[in-house]
Amino acid sequence: MQDPSHTPSKRRHRASSSRVVLPALLLAAVVFVLDQAIKLLVEQTMSLNESIVLVPDLLSLTYIQNDGGAFGILGGSQTILLAGSLVAVVVVFWMLVSGPPSRLTTLASGLILGGAAGNLADRLSSGYVTDYVHFDFWYIFNLADVAIVSGVLLLLFTSFAPRRRA
Template sequence: MSRSAGLSLAVVLGLIVFAVDQLIKRLVEGTMVLNESRPVVDGVLHLTYIENSGGAFGLLSGSQLLLMLGSAVALGVVAWMLLVQPPSRAMATGGGLVLGGAAGNLLDRISSGGVTDYLDLRVWPIFNLADVAIVCGVALLVINALFSQEPREKR
């Protein structure tokens, strides 16, 4: 994949993830009250509106500057990875997912001091679409790095 095609894929996917994440968060905030929970599939998936001032799973609660710095570094590292060499489709896809998710959560932290979470599986801490995108994107980047067909010297 050419560098421009890879960057285009990453940017478009990142913008889609960012826009959908922000849309869902605004819908949840506008139609639910804080701590309200509505079953989608009773006992399996609920929409539960919470504000998370921490990172994943509520870790580092109250450390907004550190969390914002971490998000900014993640955005920079992924952008650098995409710019250094022509990315594979997996790298561009993973990078776009991370960029969109990290940007969505970073905007929340900057604008309101916390992140709106709403996906509640009842057996896992409550999370949001941006978190899903980040986890899937990082998984794709790791798989790409581990199983790339390029010789290590070229990477």
């Protein structure tokens, strides 16, 4: 009797899943490495709360340690923030493997996974996230935050965009 896990349709699904998951994971790895490298550079070359004006009245490089989530919410609530990160990662992986996602969904998933991994690594290693990009009219953030927000916006776009018929 043939093992049902080795049927042609199961093999095709596993092969197509790996074709989707691998690019998302590679993008996530690039985002993670860049994020961690920039954070390390900021931490090693700047003093805490130091600010370097890049564009007067618009953009500064400002080194802070954020123990909260986006916009500083839930400051000091590490358990909630870690659980939220874990849920987000599980949901994104589920989206990747549950069906054939579009290229934009794969791109969005890689951005979200890489950003979440970067901020999660900070929280696990030090209890805070290093933030450094500061527009005078906005909160201070980092590359991981940009990746997460970009990925979420792409997912929203793909969910509201009309589907093309084959």
